[in-house]
Amino acid sequence: MNKITTALLGLLTLLCVSCRSTKQEQSNDSGYDFIASLFHPSETDTTSRFYTLKNLDGTVYCNIGYSDEEGFIDSVLYEKIFIYFPDSDTYAFFCKKPEEGKPIEVRVGNEWKILDRAPSIHIDSTSKYLQNYMFSPLGPQNEPFDIDFYPSPKADPAEKITLMQDSFDMKAFFVREIQGEWMKIQEYIDYGQLYAEDALVDKEGREKISKLSEKNPIYWIRWRKGDKILTPQTEFYFENGC
Structure with missing residues (x-):
């Protein structure tokens, strides 16, 4: 292989890498970040x-x-x-x-x-913004939610987790992270422990409750699919206190 051929192959390789990099950057800029x-x-x-x-x-x-x-x-x-x-x-x-x-x-x-x-x-x-809100999916008491929960950010039907709405109140979750179309949520501390810890209803109280909830189960849900939002506004509420 002569020097000219080698140089051309090298240039072609660089162009291919550049194209892949550009396409990746474009795909990452979804407009939902x-x-x-x-x-x-x-x-x-x-x-x-x-x-x-x-x-x-x-x-x-x-x-x-x-x-x-x-x-x-x-x-x-x-x-x-x-x-x-x-x-x-x-x-x-x-x-x-x-x-x-x-x-x-x-x-x-x-x-x-x-x-x-x-x-x-x-x-x-988007991740930082949504962490100011609690996610509280709607649904009848003691009934399974319509939304699917997973242990990781992927939709494998075999790993789907079914959760039930609370019998006395609306189940709530902290929004912990956003990865593309997936949202990481963590279950809110149960009210019995909440009152036992004497948490305050203010910003410090929310931070305390968030910390106490870190031992609770973590789930992943698909919050959007392409440009379709799967988690309606009615299931989010701004949370300054508890």
Whole structure:
């Protein structure tokens, strides 16, 4: 094999590695790794009374208006946002990793829109964001949940675990980690131990309860499949206390 052939083969190998690397980076950028939270503008913020969502060509898609009487006004965005809690006046959109000096690309249903930066918009990883919430799947008391639980992040029917709803309350789980389409959850401490430990109903109390729950069983659930969210908003609630 002459030197020219060797050099060409080497160049071809580098190009193949580069292509695989690029494809891997593109596949990892699913648009579900980050979440943009749109908060109620502060009393001192007189300019951001609403947010404007734009199409990718820069035309206006809709305004997310805010009023002191009604909070955020939700019409066009109904069922197209990830989370909307009227009590905390917070919208949450899945978004792409933000780039310096560029608008935020957020997912509205199955479309991408752009949103100008503002101090009242916070961006977190999906994992960090969801760890602020408790996961509490709905279901009748003493009945199996509709959702499938697994010991690891894969859907092997032979390893499926069936859990039952509590007989006296809604079973709850801490969100511990997100790996792609899979969510790692850990069962909330039982109430008998909770009262025995005299946990406080505040942030310190939540951290204490979270620590006490670390001995409890861990499960994995599939929280989305492609762009379909399998865990509805109604099964999450913000948890400051216990």
